[in-house]
Amino acid sequence: MNRKNKPPFDASKLFALMENLETDLLLASSRHNIRYLTGGYYYPLYMWDAHARRTQYLSFLAIVRNSLGDTFYVGRPGEREVMQEAEVWPELCFESERIGSLSTAARIVEVLKQRNLGTGRIAVEMPSLPADVFELLKTQLPRAEFVDAVPMMDKLRAVKTPEEIEIIRKGTKKNLEALKTVLTSGRDGSTTAEIAQAVSREFRLRELHFLYALVCAGPEFFRAPSEKRSWRRDRALHIDAGGLAAGYVVELCRMGYLGKPSAIADDLLQGCRDLEKVVLGVLQPGIEGGNLQRSADAFLEKHPIGEHGKFIAHGIGLVHHEDPVINSGSTDLMEEGMVLSIEMEFRYPQVGHIKLEDMVVITKTGNEVLSPEGREWFISIP
Amino acid sequence: MNRKNKPPFDASKLFALMENLETDLLLASSRHNIRYLTGGYYYPLYMWDAHARRTQYLSFLAIVRNSLGDTFYVGRPGEREVMQEAEVWPELCFESERIGSLSTAARIVEVLKQRNLGTGRIAVEMPSLPADVFELLKTQLPRAEFVDAVPMMDKLRAVKTPEEIEIIRKGTKKNLEALKTVLTSGRDGSTTAEIAQAVSREFRLRELHFLYALVCAGPEFFRAPSEKRSWRRDRALHIDAGGLAAGYVVELCRMGYLGKPSAIADDLLQGCRDLEKVVLGVLQPGIEGGNLQRSADAFLEKHPIGEHGKFIAHGIGLVHHEDPVINSGSTDLMEEGMVLSIEMEFRYPQVGHIKLEDMVVITKTGNEVLSPEGREWFISIP
Numbered sequence: 111m112n113r114k115n116k117p118p119f120d121a122s123k124l125f126a127l128m129e130n131l132e133t134d135l136l137l138a139s140s141r142h143n144i145r146y147l148t149g150g151y152y153y154p155l156y157m158w159d160a161h162a163r164r165t166q167y168l169s170f171l172a173i174v175r176n177s178l179g180d181t182f183y184v185g186r187p188g189e190r191e192v193m194q195e196a197e198v199w200p201e202l203c204f205e206s207e208r209i210g211s212l213s214t215a216a217r218i219v220e221v222l223k224q225r226n227l228g229t230g231r232i233a234v235e236m237p238s239l240p241a242d243v244f245e246l247l248k249t250q251l252p253r254a255e256f257v258d259a260v261p262m263m264d265k266l267r268a269v270k271t272p273e274e275i276e277i278i279r280k281g282t283k284k285n286l287e288a289l290k291t292v293l294t295s296g297r298d299g300s301t302t303a304e305i306a307q308a309v310s311r312e313f314r315l316r317e318l319h320f321l322y323a324l325v326c327a328g329p330e331f332f333r334a335p336s337e338k339r340s341w342r343r344d345r346a347l348h349i350d351a352g353g354l355a356a357g358y359v360v361e362l363c364r365m366g367y368l369g370k371p372s373a374i375a376d377d378l379l380q381g382c383r384d385l386e387k388v389v390l391g392v393l394q395p396g397i398e399g400g401n402l403q404r405s406a407d408a409f410l411e412k413h414p415i416g417e418h419g420k421f422i423a424h425g426i427g428l429v430h431h432e433d434p435v436i437n438s439g440s441t442d443l444m445e446e447g448m449v450l451s452i453e454m455e456f457r458y459p460q461v462g463h464i465k466l467e468d469m470v471v472i473t474k475t476g477n478e479v480l481s482p483e484g485r486e487w488f489i490s491i492p
Numbered sequence: 493m494n495r496k497n498k499p500p501f502d503a504s505k506l507f508a509l510m511e512n513l514e515t516d517l518l519l520a521s522s523r524h525n526i527r528y529l530t531g532g533y534y535y536p537l538y539m540w541d542a543h544a545r546r547t548q549y550l551s552f553l554a555i556v557r558n559s560l561g562d563t564f565y566v567g568r569p570g571e572r573e574v575m576q577e578a579e580v581w582p583e584l585c586f587e588s589e590r591i592g593s594l595s596t597a598a599r600i601v602e603v604l605k606q607r608n609l610g611t612g613r614i615a616v617e618m619p620s621l622p623a624d625v626f627e628l629l630k631t632q633l634p635r636a637e638f639v640d641a642v643p644m645m646d647k648l649r650a651v652k653t654p655e656e657i658e659i660i661r662k663g664t665k666k667n668l669e670a671l672k673t674v675l676t677s678g679r680d681g682s683t684t685a686e687i688a689q690a691v692s693r694e695f696r697l698r699e700l701h702f703l704y705a706l707v708c709a710g711p712e713f714f715r716a717p718s719e720k721r722s723w724r725r726d727r728a729l730h731i732d733a734g735g736l737a738a739g740y741v742v743e744l745c746r747m748g749y750l751g752k753p754s755a756i757a758d759d760l761l762q763g764c765r766d767l768e769k770v771v772l773g774v775l776q777p778g779i780e781g782g783n784l785q786r787s788a789d790a791f792l793e794k795h796p797i798g799e800h801g802k803f804i805a806h807g808i809g810l811v812h813h814e815d816p817v818i819n820s821g822s823t824d825l826m827e828e829g830m831v832l833s834i835e836m837e838f839r840y841p842q843v844g845h846i847k848l849e850d851m852v853v854i855t856k857t858g859n860e861v862l863s864p865e866g867r868e869w870f871i872s873i874p
Contacts (some may be wrong), residue, residue: 140542141542142542154704154706154717155706160522160523160524160741160810160811161811161812162811162812162813163646163806163811163812163813163814163815163817164642164643165619166619166620191714192716195714195716195718195720196716196718211619234623236622236623236624236627237546237547237548237593237622237623237624238548238622239622240618240620240621240622240623241616241618241619241621241622241623241625241626242618242619242640243623244623244626245618245626258624264545264546322536322537324536324537332573332577334573334574334577334578336577338577359542424545428542429542429543429545430542430543430544430545431543431544431545432545433545435545
């Protein structure tokens with residue numbers, strides 16, 4: 111948790127982004143962006159969406175461009191005391207009259223009017239702002255124009271601090287340990303639902319919040335946990351699993367084999383490793399997202415079974431898929447401190463979906479894989 | 493998970509509610525209502541909100557009044573196969589072109605137009621529908637009028653099935669076991685944050701999804717987990733904790749004491765039990781929510797320290813606070829199968845916040861407490 115009067119984010123970067131968007135006021139309201147801007151605050155009862163009767167929990171953090179001292183928070187009744195106890199930045203907290211998002215919205219309208227902030231361009235988080243709240247804001251602030259804050263917030267979060275990287279590093283390690291445990295204890299006939307359940311259990315044991323485990327038992331390509339699909343002797347299986355470490359998403363994919371891998375399965379996994387090597391050889395500050403994708407695509411074009419292969423990468427952090435964007439046309443520049451998820455895969459008939467996924471941080475001169483182990487098969491003896 | 497072609501909810505009740513709201517079309521989109529209407533379906537990657545780049549996951553379940561066969565679902569790319577595998581009701585599933593809520597919204601507009609369902613009154617979940625999606629719906633369906641579906645959906649869910657009650661019963665038992673374990677292993681000087689962490693661990697061990705633990709160390713009234721507030725020798729402590737059992741909220745409050753309870757602390761806890769006895773004596777099908785609250789309030793008025801006491805109750809299920817409403821003016825009729833959370837408490841200076849909270853199901857002739865044990869002190873020897 112961040113201590114009082116110390117904004118935990120890069121305020122000058124935020125103000126430049128706000129200037130670019132021609133807005134003087136940011137009203138952040140998503141869980142992840144409020145967590146980011148306050149340095150770690152969550153209201154203790156705001157842990158799921160089905161929280162309140164006929165409404166939901168909502169809070170706002172309001173930031174005025176070039177005037178950090180004017181930052182204020184609007185939460186629910188009783189929340190001011192909780193924020194003070196946690197010594198959250200900022201100090202100024204208003205409370206809604208009643209529990210519920212419309213009451214929070216009414217309160218922020220009141221405060222904005224008092225402070226002459228209710229006109230002009232206001233940046234709000236359109237994809238997560240509740241529709242009824244947006245209707246109220248438009249009606250009550252008729253002289254305001256609303257723009258989406260999300261692209262700006264994604265850019266603000268793209269470069270991680272050493273503290274964020276440390277959280278992601280530790281979470282990645284736990285994820286990898288969990289996958290190793292599950293993949294080396296395979297049994298003939300386990301359903302993919304049972305395997306996903308086992309991943310969830312191993313995450314819990316390591317205090318990593320479980321989000322999902324996609325489990326693909328070859329030779330099929332179906333990845334959702336299922337009561338019908340089983341892992342069989344002499345078959346490959348992948349687990350593509352994500353968890354939350356202190357709010358940050360960590361995801362990995364690793365391969366298991368029940369018995370001795372076939373020659374073609376070996377070739378496919380070697381293909382994933384070779385593809386990753388090419389990508390890691392290119393990934394460094396200053397290159398464009400497009401460079402990375404095109405290097406991977408060029409490798410696959412020349413590879414004997416490249417038509418079955420695919421490379422996907424994306425920024426990752428408090429949001430599962432965030433900046434920077436990696437695709438063949440992306441001009442997003444890679445910067446030191448960005449964290450990527452990189453996914454190398456082949457979908458091959460008769461074998462299945464062979465895939466490796468790693469978490470990588472971009473360093474001053476290149477990159478560092480946060481999950482360098484376990485890119486061979488994890489073998490279970492059936 | 494519900495099997496194909498069997499709507500798991502009371503369709504005639506829903507249609508009557510829709511008629512009352514003068515709507516022919518329901519577009520459910522919240523996690524809990526889609527789960528309810530499909531009988532248990534969650535898309536495996538829809539486990540948190542910070543899911544997709546610059547957007548979020550969104551799906552719709554569309555139900556046409558008096559025409560169950562026309563029900564359809566709109567999900568993200570690849571989701572149709574997942575629903576088929578899970579044999580979810582209904583069978584008809586459309587997929588958005590891309591991942592993200594605006595693409596899902598564009599797809600449902602297309603399908604509604606094709607089916608001549610894009611005009612008239614359409615019920616949507618205003619408190620959870622994303623603002624950008626609502627803007628798109630209004631623009632693309634200019635002849636539609638939108639009304640809030642939430643009060644109707646809350647009414648639909650208010651009476652629980654025996655299967656739902658069984659889930660809540662098992663979850664309540666796990667919650668109680670966890671609280672007992674933590675409250676009987678108290679140590680002088682444990683912070684309330686450590687105690688909340690211990691509850692979270694005990695929930696995990698029982699595979700109960702942790703939501704929150706409010707921990708109040710007397711003589712103070714502050715309940716959010718804190719690094720500063722400690723449980724001390726000869727002091728009372730309450731834990732008010734909620735978890736999710738297969739999507740259903742189960743919450744309880746129990747009391748612990750570090751040492752031998754004082755006479756006044758004993759009196760306060762006895763007051764909670766006496767208040768509960770009065771309430772349970774009244775609670776049965778056919779009474780109004782107002783009866784329950786007024787009985788509790790009348791008891792407190794006559795109680796020697798009643799001015800420090802309070803009674804709160806609310807329906808509980810997939811949503812934390814849902815129908816029926818209990819307050820002094822409520823005319824909501826109690827029905828067999830409704831589940832309530834009932835909270836009895838005294839906030840008393842020099843002692844602290846003494847509170848019991850139980851989960852109660854309304855039976856044919858009265859009620860059954862799902863958590864009948866542990867209403868005495870859980871004592872730890874310091």
